[in-house]
Amino acid sequence: MLVMRYALCLVVLMLAACNTPSPGFRGIDPVRVKVGPSVFDVRVQDGQAEALRINSDYAPRMGPIGPRATLAIEQVSGCTVRRLGGDQAMIRASLNCGKVDAPPPVPPSYSCAVFTRPADGADGARIEEIVCDPV
Structure with a gap:
């Protein structure tokens, strides 16, 4: 019975941490x-950003998620990602926000679509283009 309680507590703690930002x-x-198919919660502060x-x-x-993030x-930030x-x-x-003191205000969310088209060159080569519009 004691093991069952610990397992339940562990599951509750894991679920509580699913959308928790880091301390900063x-x-x-x-x-x-x-x-595309990915949904992020983005937070920006002092030249840093975090996307969950x-x-x-x-x-x-990270391969397919990095470009989307x-x-x-x-x-969201209005800045360029350096690293x-x-x-x-x-x-x-x-x-890298250049000489801008604060990021511009943004709408609460975006709707994006991923368009894939064939590319010249190797067989099966594709080009993905991501187009986003404010909602």
């Missing part, structure tokens, strides 16, 4: 952005 971003309201992927999209590695962070790190669930970015 606590207290900042997230902006929800959808890029909140959908259940299968992503065993970069786009989401750039849309991206983290994993496929929590992405951290250093921003």
